[in-house]
């Protein structure tokens with residue numbers, strides 16, 4: 001990737017730091033305290049509270065460590081049996097903090113445990129010299145609250161990533177979804193105010209931070225997430241041969257049309273829209289039934305947890321149980337095979353801060369049909385590496401799927417473009433851009449301390 005392309009994928013809205021002199025050149029932090037209170041980087045993504053943010057933290061931390069920035073990730077201990085710390089990779093440590101009862105706490109119960117978490121974090125800090133961590137990077141608003149207290153106490157800058165925002169989520173709720181509470185909106189607003197830098201996944205998210213949360217333009221930076229191109233890649237024999245081999249390994253028919261869903265099964269991701277679109281497809285092209293398989297890979301999450309069997313019931317009501325395969329979440333190496341085997345990945349999401357699965361599928365040579373929401377117009381090149389659909393009418397998704405059923409050459413064309421598009425995302429680029437954001441945050445923070 002050229003320097004220009006890299007910059008395009010990591011556009012800092014921050015602009016250059018102010019032209020005041022400080023002692024020495026702006027430097028990167030040596031050690032970052034990364035906070036992920038509500039979900040652990042060691043959890044299996046694709047179910048419950050574990051998803052893209054977990055993958056993001058793991059991949060980012062590993063790449064930051066290769067830039068000589070050590071990362072300690074603090075997360076809530078969810079079992080008494082967990083060791084106090086685990087080495088995730090060289091230079092990356094996961095620390096378990098006891099805060100509240102181990103098992104059985106829902107994300108909604110966590111605000112009451114933030115004080116205990118902050119106490120646990122501070123105890124770890126107190127066991128080192130005061131400058132042990134020179135920056136706090138928090139993920140999601142719950143961590144942001146802990147982060148703002150820790151950063152103030154330690155005299156270091158706070159960098160925060162929202163991942164999702166209550167105001168944005170509430171504006172695009174799926175039917176049956178519970179709105180995010182006012183307390184979260186207030187909490188997010190406080191974190192935005194306290195953060196020295198906010199990292200947004202896309203320009204669109206940056207705009208939402210400015211518009212909905214009154215963030216200061218100079219404090220918002222855009223860093224596109226990446227994809228692990230070593231893991232998510234076509235088979236060495238090529239996309240077509242690899243698809244055939246992956247289908248054999250997964251026990252899927254060679255000649256089937258396979259629209260794939262991957263992710264947490266929750267109303268916001270709209271797997272129901274995919275099932276309704278499949279029912280429609282079969283109504284209009286009944287002969288496809290013999291050669292249609294619709295895998296849904298992932299576990300229940302959020303309000304989907306309350307009724308995990310809801311989607312199975314819907315498939316039965318629609319009369320398509322025979323073509324839908326429900327599969328529990330799988331490790332990412334196995335997931336790469338599902339992407340390789342699929343004809344197309346379908347993401348009818350109501351809201352998506354970025355949509356890592358879209359880039360992972362494309363990196364395996366599989367085009368994507370996605371709703372035109374959130375970060376998906378960045379993750380998918382409309383009409384080139386996939387198709388973006390406006391709204392959530394199942395008829396529109398059925399029509400987009402016909403395209404792949406009726407015109408195999410189209411898949412081949414889009415598959416090549418998908419590979420090219422996915423290659424423009426990389427975690428190394430994301431980590432380098434994040435390190436620059438850290439540098440700017442440290443610079444401004446030092447300056448502010450000298451002035452005050």
Ligand code: UDP
Nearest residue numbers: 045046051052053055263329330355356357
């Ligand atoms: N994932 C996984 N196994 C599964 C399903 C999903 O490892 O069975 C991972 C997937 O590779 C992706 C992440 O979960 O990296 C989901 O991220 P995405 O941004 O698509 O959605 P989010 O969970 O953040 O809403």
